[in-house]
Amino acid sequence: MSAKRTMTLNLSDAEMAALEELAKKKELSKTGVVRQALRLFQLVDFRLERGEKIVFEGDGAKKSELLVL
Amino acid sequence: MPIDVLIKDKATGGLVLALLVEDVEPSEVAKAEASWRPVREAAVRSLRSQGLTDAQIAGHLQHAHWDWIAKTPLISLLAFKCVGIKYQDEWQGLALLQSGTKFAGLAPDRGKPLIYVDYLESAPWNLAGFVEQPKYGLIGFRLIEYAVRYSQAEGFFGRVGLLALPQAEEFYENGCRMLRVDEAGEHGMAWFEFTREQAVAFLGGGG
Numbered sequence: 001m002s003a004k005r006t007m008t009l010n011l012s013d014a015e016m017a018a019l020e021e022l023a024k025k026k027e028l029s030k031t032g033v034v035r036q037a038l039r040l041f042q043l044v045d046f047r048l049e050r051g052e053k054i055v056f057e058g059d060g061a062k063k064s065e066l067l068v069l
Numbered sequence: 070m071p072i073d074v075l076i077k078d079k080a081t082g083g084l085v086l087a088l089l090v091e092d093v094e095p096s097e098v099a100k101a102e103a104s105w106r107p108v109r110e111a112a113v114r115s116l117r118s119q120g121l122t123d124a125q126i127a128g129h130l131q132h133a134h135w136d137w138i139a140k141t142p143l144i145s146l147l148a149f150k151c152v153g154i155k156y157q158d159e160w161q162g163l164a165l166l167q168s169g170t171k172f173a174g175l176a177p178d179r180g181k182p183l184i185y186v187d188y189l190e191s192a193p194w195n196l197a198g199f200v201e202q203p204k205y206g207l208i209g210f211r212l213i214e215y216a217v218r219y220s221q222a223e224g225f226f227g228r229v230g231l232l233a234l235p236q237a238e239e240f241y242e243n244g245c246r247m248l249r250v251d252e253a254g255e256h257g258m259a260w261f262e263f264t265r266e267q268a269v270a271f272l273g274g275g276g
């Protein structure tokens with residue numbers, strides 16, 4: 001839906017393995033995973049800069065705040 | 070490039086050619102809000118003059134308080150896309166979409182990313198709750214249609230999800246034939262979803 005540009009991405013074996021695992025699990029291309037990761041990173045950064053917090057909730061009262069450095 | 074879409078002129082019952090704009094600029098969102106707000110406010114005043122309480126008005130016109138200008142800081146983010154339908158130089162509807170920030174709740178793609186319809190509004194002059202004679206129809210349908218195609222383009226196979234205000238449940242459930250996911254509702258709103266199969270069926274329906 002918009003023009004795309006190409007870049008070379010250098011990853012370690014572990015990073016590539018994680019990328020391939022996520023791509024398989026989410027049924028996305030590796031490019032798709034990187035694009036989604038960038039979107040989420042930008043959104044998280046935007047909200048943290050506005051003073052918001054990231055909180056994960058689990059079963060029951062389990063709740064933990066994620067500190068992003 | 071804007072996309073040609075057909076919307077319904079309710080005065081004649083015929084279809085007319087409108088433009089769907091894929092990336093609506095914040096200044097255009099502000100124009101839409103500036104033209105929609107007086108119509109929303111007039112409808113609220115009318116109900117108030119009939120003796121309805123604010124709580125009753127909020128029940129009748131559940132999105133009368135929406136403010137698109139407040140959403141404009143999000144539009145520049147990669148995860149967000151604002152799309153709109155324009156006809157006769159007026160915005161007839163807007164939708165704020167999020168890509169990959171929420172995940173499917175239905176099998177077989179549970180946990181896989183989808184397009185989340187954060188907000189979708191047809192101009193108040195198109196809605197029976199706000200005016201006696203709505204002008205144009207199929208606005209919401211075309212915006213949902215776009216969300217499905219965007220999902221396909223993103224590699225999400227047409228998966229789309231949204232939280233519906235109670236007044237909109239009928240449209241999503243019976244108009245679009247999205248599937249209700251009871252356990253995924255939030256804030257008193259029901260979660261509706263297109264699986265990849267439902268998405269294909271929806272596009273095949275043609276509106």
